[in-house]
Amino acid sequence: MKQNGISFVIISIERGVLLKYLLYGVGLSVIGVILSVTIFGIDKAHLLTGSIGIICIAGSVIASGSLGSFGSLGSEDRISDDRMRASFANESPEDRNKRFRISINSLLLGLPSIVIAAIIYFIVI
16 A cells, blocks of 8 residues: 555544654653753743754754755755755655654654744743
């Protein structure tokens, strides 16, 4: 049975995998808030939580492989379209699904931290 990205997300939702990583993200953000308040005080409680979120979302972007198309805006060190197509063609469907799963899971880990950091930032400041 061939799985593409959309069917994989639907299967993951049915198994509760996405909810599990979202709850892990909430736990990470609560830990980040507690550590931020104890280290920096209430005025800067958003720093550590926001950093956790940014690191997780950066990991998601790196795992998705979407950074290959973004070079230094017009410079010659950008990866060409032919090279990206060749890399995509050589990747097995299992590897692609694994990369997609890692990307979604790390995004779900980081989103609650970003949301809670933004809420704390706008409430405190």
